[in-house]
Amino acid sequence: MTRIILLLVFSLSLSIINAQDITQNIKGSVIDNSSKETIPFATITIIGTDPIIGATSDMEGNFILNNVPIGRYDLQISYLGYEPIIMPEVMVTSAKEVVLSIALTESAFALNEVVLKPKLVKAKPLNEMASVSTRMLSVEEANRYAGGFDDPARLASSFPGVASSVGNNAIVIRGNAPKYLQWKIEGVEVSNPNHFADLGSFGGGGLTALSSNLLANSDFFTGAFPAEYNNALSGVFDIRMRKGNSSELEHSFEIGAIGIDFASEGPISKKNNASYLINYRYSTLGLVSSLLPDDADGTNYQDLSFKLTLPTKKHGIFSVWGIGLIDKSGSKPETETDKQIYYQDIEKQDVKQYMGAVGINHRLVFENSAYLNSTLSISANGIDLKTDRLDDTSQLQPENEINNKNYNITFKSFINKKFNSTHTNKTGIMVRGLGYDLNLKENQGEPENGLNSLVDEDGFSSLVSAFSSSSISLKKWQLNIGLNSQLFTLNNSFALEPRLGLNYQLNDNNEISLGYGLHSRMEPLNIYLANTVNSRSNQANRNLDFSKAHHFVMAYDWNINEKLHLKIEPYFQYLFNIPVIKNSTESLINLQNDWFINDIYANNGKGKNYGLDLTLEQYINNGFYYLLSGSMFNSEYKTDTNIWYNTRFNKNYLLNTLVGKEFRIGKKRQSLLGINLKLSLQGGDRYSKIDPIASFMEQDVVYNETTPFTEQSKTSIISHFTINYEWYKKKSTQQLSLKILNATNYKDFQGHRYNINTNKVEEFREALMIPNISYKISF
Numbered sequence: 001m002t003r004i005i006l007l008l009v010f011s012l013s014l015s016i017i018n019a020q021d022i023t024q025n026i027k028g029s030v031i032d033n034s035s036k037e038t039i040p041f042a043t044i045t046i047i048g049t050d051p052i053i054g055a056t057s058d059m060e061g062n063f064i065l066n067n068v069p070i071g072r073y074d075l076q077i078s079y080l081g082y083e084p085i086i087m088p089e090v091m092v093t094s095a096k097e098v099v100l101s102i103a104l105t106e107s108a109f110a111l112n113e114v115v116l117k118p119k120l121v122k123a124k125p126l127n128e129m130a131s132v133s134t135r136m137l138s139v140e141e142a143n144r145y146a147g148g149f150d151d152p153a154r155l156a157s158s159f160p161g162v163a164s165s166v167g168n169n170a171i172v173i174r175g176n177a178p179k180y181l182q183w184k185i186e187g188v189e190v191s192n193p194n195h196f197a198d199l200g201s202f203g204g205g206g207l208t209a210l211s212s213n214l215l216a217n218s219d220f221f222t223g224a225f226p227a228e229y230n231n232a233l234s235g236v237f238d239i240r241m242r243k244g245n246s247s248e249l250e251h252s253f254e255i256g257a258i259g260i261d262f263a264s265e266g267p268i269s270k271k272n273n274a275s276y277l278i279n280y281r282y283s284t285l286g287l288v289s290s291l292l293p294d295d296a297d298g299t300n301y302q303d304l305s306f307k308l309t310l311p312t313k314k315h316g317i318f319s320v321w322g323i324g325l326i327d328k329s330g331s332k333p334e335t336e337t338d339k340q341i342y343y344q345d346i347e348k349q350d351v352k353q354y355m356g357a358v359g360i361n362h363r364l365v366f367e368n369s370a371y372l373n374s375t376l377s378i379s380a381n382g383i384d385l386k387t388d389r390l391d392d393t394s395q396l397q398p399e400n401e402i403n404n405k406n407y408n409i410t411f412k413s414f415i416n417k418k419f420n421s422t423h424t425n426k427t428g429i430m431v432r433g434l435g436y437d438l439n440l441k442e443n444q445g446e447p448e449n450g451l452n453s454l455v456d457e458d459g460f461s462s463l464v465s466a467f468s469s470s471s472i473s474l475k476k477w478q479l480n481i482g483l484n485s486q487l488f489t490l491n492n493s494f495a496l497e498p499r500l501g502l503n504y505q506l507n508d509n510n511e512i513s514l515g516y517g518l519h520s521r522m523e524p525l526n527i528y529l530a531n532t533v534n535s536r537s538n539q540a541n542r543n544l545d546f547s548k549a550h551h552f553v554m555a556y557d558w559n560i561n562e563k564l565h566l567k568i569e570p571y572f573q574y575l576f577n578i579p580v581i582k583n584s585t586e587s588l589i590n591l592q593n594d595w596f597i598n599d600i601y602a603n604n605g606k607g608k609n610y611g612l613d614l615t616l617e618q619y620i621n622n623g624f625y626y627l628l629s630g631s632m633f634n635s636e637y638k639t640d641t642n643i644w645y646n647t648r649f650n651k652n653y654l655l656n657t658l659v660g661k662e663f664r665i666g667k668k669r670q671s672l673l674g675i676n677l678k679l680s681l682q683g684g685d686r687y688s689k690i691d692p693i694a695s696f697m698e699q700d701v702v703y704n705e706t707t708p709f710t711e712q713s714k715t716s717i718i719s720h721f722t723i724n725y726e727w728y729k730k731k732s733t734q735q736l737s738l739k740i741l742n743a744t745n746y747k748d749f750q751g752h753r754y755n756i757n758t759n760k761v762e763e764f765r766e767a768l769m770i771p772n773i774s775y776k777i778s779f
Contacts, residue, residue, distance in 0.1 A: 022670055022728050024092050027064040028100030030057045030077060033128055034418040034471075035369040038062075039104060042079040047086070049073075068092050070670055070728055072620060072662070075100075076118055081421075083107050084118040086562075089620050091140055093726070095733035095778035096250045099242075101216075106421040108473035122619060123557070123565055125219045127238070129426065129471050129480045131501025132515035132553040133223035133569060135159055139215045139242075145627075145658055146678035147720030149741060149772070150212040152237060153194070153204065156220050158656050160569070160613035160629040163649070163682055166718060166742045167750075167768045169194060170204020172649045173222050174573065175609040175635025176234030177591060178203030180521055180547075184238045185210075186321050187373070188410045189231060189432065190357045191381040195301040195327050197353065198383070201593050202524065209303040209325040209355065211279040213252065213263035216242035222613075223571055224515030224551040227469035227482025227499040228414070228426060233521040233549050233575075241321055243309040244277035246270065256737075256774025259283025268308070278306040299329040316364030316372075324356035333390050342753040342764075343700075346390040347399065355381040359410075373428075374413040381406050398451050401441040402595055406525070409433040414467075427468040434461045434490075436525050442596040454598045457529040461490040463522065469499070478503040488522060491543045495520040513555040520546035523579060523588060530598040540600045541579070547588070549575040549607075563621040569613040578605030580639040585708045589637045590648040607637040607647065623662035630655045646709040651683035666727070676722040684713035685749045690761045701752045701761050713749040713763075718742055732779040741770040 030042040038061025045054035046068065057063040070092050078084035082104040092098055105128065125134035141155060142148045148155040153171055157164035163172040170178035179202035183190055192198055194205025221229070221236040229236050244265030254261040261281045268274035284300040303325040310318040330350040334340050359377030366372070382405040388396040414428025437458040441451035469482030480501035487494050497518040505511050523544060532540040551573050558566040579601035580587040587605045611633025618626050635650035660676035688703035689711055695702040721743040726735045747765035755762050 021668065022070050022094045022730055023067040024070060024094055024097060025064055025066050026068050026090065026092065026098040026100065028102060029061045030063065030102045030104060031061055033103035033105045034416065034424040036363070036365050036371045037369065039079055042077060042104065044075060044077050047074045047076055070094055077102050077104065079104055081107060086118045086120045088120060088122050089140060093733045094728035094730060097245055097248055099245055108422045108475060120562070126217060127219050127226060129226040129469050130219065130221065131480050131503055132513045132555045133221060135220045137218045137220050139212050139217060142212045144660065144674065144676060146676040146722040147741065149207070149739060151208045152210060152218070152239065153208055158627060158629060158658055158678065160615050161222055161611070161631045161633070163651050163654055165748050166746070167748055167766070168200040168204045169207065170201035173234040174571065174611060175633055175647060175649050177589060177649060179524070179591060180232070180234035182232035182236045184236060185323065185357060186241060186359055186361055186375060188359060188375050188377045188412050190379050191355050191406065193323060193355060195325055196329060197355065199351070199593065202591065209305070209323060210239060211261065211263070211281060211305060213261070213279045214241050214277060214305050214307065216240040223573065224501065224517040224553045225519065226480060227467045227484045228428065230430070230465040230467070230484050230486045231463060231521050233519050233547060241307045242277065243307060244275035246273040246275040252776060252778040254774055254776035256772050258770070258772050273311050275309045276306070280304050301325065301327045316362055319361045322358035325354065327353040341755055341757060343389065343756065344753065347387055348396055349385070349387045352384045353382065369418040370415060372415050377410045379408045399443050400596060401451060403439040405437040407435040422473045423470060425468065425470045430465040432463045434463060438526055438529060440526060440595055453531060454596055455526045455530050463488055476505040486520065488546065490528060493545045495546050495548065509559040511557040515551070515553040517551045518548065519551060520548040522546060526595065527588070527597060532598050532600045535600050544579050544601060545577050545603045547575065547579065548577045549573050563619045565617050567615045571611060573609040575607035577603040578607055578637065579603055580605035582640055585639055585641065585645060585705050587637050587639055592648060604640045605637060609633060609635045625660050627658040646686050648686050648709055650686055650709065653683045655681040670728055672726040674724040678720040680718045682716045684715055687711050687751065690752065692761065695754060695761050696759055700754050716746060718746045719744050732777060735776040737774045737776070739772045742768060745769045
């Protein structure tokens with residue numbers, strides 16, 4: 001740590017000595033938010049500059065602000081007949097041009113009816129048909145916020161209603177299981193894009209494969225989604241990739257304790273503004289291995305992502321994008337008997353995983369205020385896991401195997417038509433082919449008989465969806481109404497889902513909103529294809545219907561001032577059609593990470609989540625910002641026993657505090673020191689009472705499932721810390737960073753383990769603190 005401080009001081013002194021006037025360009029395009037048509041003659045100004053720095057967009061909607069001094073700015077964009085907006089916290093550095101895509105919304109008012117006050121775009125989602133429970137994910141925030149770790153999922157855990165842990169980026173949204181979350185990239189659903197996906201928890205992983213170098217601002221939904229979103233029950237990550245700089249070559253290289261990161265972007269052809277953007281990361285975690293759990297030896301990962309943007313003069317804009325990851329992890333059995341405490345200590349496990357997706361997108365803008373957007377993508381993911389356990393003679397015996405391969409072929413197309421300033425409609429279809437080759441085996445208590453096959457199936461099915469959604473503006477009202485339908489061809493399950501959103505502007509600073517949606521989601525494919533026990537049919541779960549939920553949301557937004565925003569959202573979710581085991585308390589609403597399931601389920605379960613989310617956020621003002629988010633909620637379920645129980649994910653309360661300060665330092669205040677802190681307080685994890693007698697008889701952890709999830713671990717208090725020091729030269733930006741996840745080394749609750757020496761069940765906790773010290777240069 002002393003060396004790090006000395007390095008920071010040395011870098012600071014160099015930046016002061018070499019201070020000079022450094023500038024950079026801000027450029028981009030201005031388009032109509034509904035029709036995607038370019039807007040010429042829009043005015044773009046930097047607020048607070050003297051003399052005023054500004055520009056006007058040209059006939060193609062493009063603009064450039066030349067020679068802007070480095071710093072952080074708020075931009076105001078306006079055009080006659082459109083609602084003016086303020087784009088806050090635009091960061092200008094020396095190495096890279098700032099490239100913005102700005103969307104304006106045509107006003108539904110006559111020009112003589114009202115004076116329009118600029119709206120802060122940070123408070124609004126990118127999707128204009130979202131009414132409630134949506135937050136724009138800012139790439140800059142992912143880099144700046146403590147605990148974000150350049151990961152959208154970890155960034156989202158700072159928002160109300162979202163719970164997470166240190167060791168896994170799986171997120172619990174309003175008491176729902178992480179498996180109910182959907183990931184979308186460039187508008188199409190993809191497999192879980194996280195490293196070490198679905199090991200600790202379905203729907204999560206260790207770290208996202210989506211580098212912040214490649215991401216554009218995106219939307220994160222936590223309830224009552226617009227009609228275009230299907231196959232999601234708790235939330236949606238709608239991730240967008242930005243396009244590369246079409247006029248200048250720009251690169252960055254980062255090296256740190258957890259690996260290396262290289263990014264490059266630039267023009268393919270300046271003549272038609274074609275560009276590329278690529279990012280590669282590699283990590284072995286070797287430099288922080290002493291801080292990781294003992295079973296993390298040999299862990300490494302790498303990922304690659306890219307986007308090519310290929311505009312044409314008459315045939316629209318084509319883009320080609322892709323993402324891929326490869327992971328390897330494992331553990332070895334302890335050879336010393338005094339260290340063989342739990343079954344995990346006598347197991348050898350090898351895990352190899354991969355995930356990849358590539359797509360081609362085409363957007364064609366018509367002259368009648370409409371555009372057609374189509375995407376064809378192919379994605380694949382696989383996991384190869386093998387676990388062996390030492391027997392009484394210290395010989396390894398097979399315990400379980402997972403050998404799963406999935407591939408998806410997806411086509412999505414929609415047409416967006418702006419009829420006038422008050423009505424826009426989006427209508428489209430999605431066809432997702434589901435290929436699978438699943439093989440799950442487990443030792444079920446008789447090692448001499450080998451592993452029992454729970455799933456052994458390969459084939460192809462599909463999920464087909466269609467939707468139509470309209471946004472209607474009536475002076476102070478905005479109505480978003482739509483309908484989604486989906487069909488799962490494996491068993492012909494069908495769902496018809498209405499969606500409704502309503503916003504009412506009380507005045508310039510206050511708004512109330514309502515949202516409703518019926519939503520449904522498939523269960524994991526291995527549930528449908530399991531070789532079920534004690535059933536007449538070999539695959540009794542094959543005809544399970546979608547799990548479904550009604551979402552009801554209210555919201556109140558108050559812009560206390562230009563930099564301070566309060567939001568309050570009460571909600572109620574009623575889940576139904578949840579698969580449960582008859583005459584038991586077992587429900588897939590609580591499924592976390594159990595691959596080896598071959599029980600018979602029926603769609604008789606129900607659930608309910610209700611609570612209140614609150615956010616108080618101060619945007620950066622004189623270098624200072626804070627975000628306070630809190631939630632109080634309850635999450636319950638019932639089976640055919642007709643008794644309500646706590647769900648596994650019923651933490652009851654969440655509280656997050658983020659605070660940060662940026663200091664402009666140096667001779668001409670052209671270096672930046674940022675200090676950021678996050679403190680998270682969460683209700684404890686739920687678990688059922690231990691049955692000590694049954695555990696002794698089974699020589700394993702056995703819970704009393706007649707009264708499930710009555711127990712709760714102690715409240716978790718977790719802190720994260722980030723410090724960034726950035727200094728600038730004329731053609732480069734350099735940054736030293738120290739980002740610490742779990743700075744106080746809090747021990748996460750990991751459930752219970754059976755002590756094979758004492759024959760007792762013990763609570764198991766594990767501390768995972770990750771300090772990433774890194775150096776980055778952009779040029």
